[in-house]
Amino acid sequence: MFSATSRYAGLPTSTTVVTGADGAPREVTYVRRRLLPRLADLTVLSHHTVQPGERLDHLAARYAGDPAQFWRLCEATDALRPAELELPGTRLPIAAPVRQAG
Numbered sequence: 001m002f003s004a005t006s007r008y009a010g011l012p013t014s015t016t017v018v019t020g021a022d023g024a025p026r027e028v029t030y031v032r033r034r035l036l037p038r039l040a041d042l043t044v045l046s047h048h049t050v051q052p053g054e055r056l057d058h059l060a061a062r063y064a065g066d067p068a069q070f071w072r073l074c075e076a077t078d079a080l081r082p083a084e085l086e087l088p089g090t091r092l093p094i095a096a097p098v099r100q101a102g
Helices: 056-064 067-075 082-086
Strands: 013-019 025-031 044-049 091-095
Touching: 056 067, 056 082, 067 082, 067 091
Parallel strands: none
Antiparallel strands: 013 025, 044 091
């Protein structure tokens, strides 16, 4: 359903039947609720101080080897908006990946 590098890869799914606008039933598969890891449970490997012009996708490419993994940087903080993490001077924790319970 998702690529192997997606934050949703390997999560349990459910299927339900919904009625469309035309009255016809159809099956919809969705990812069940996903809980974020607790910050206290993360293993911080290092920190990075954001420099002017740096973006999360660039940092994810550097530290995780894949720019699409930017969400890992977000999950290691209490930030509600990813753009908050791109402000110069922000000190980002670089955490080890967390395995999702399946």
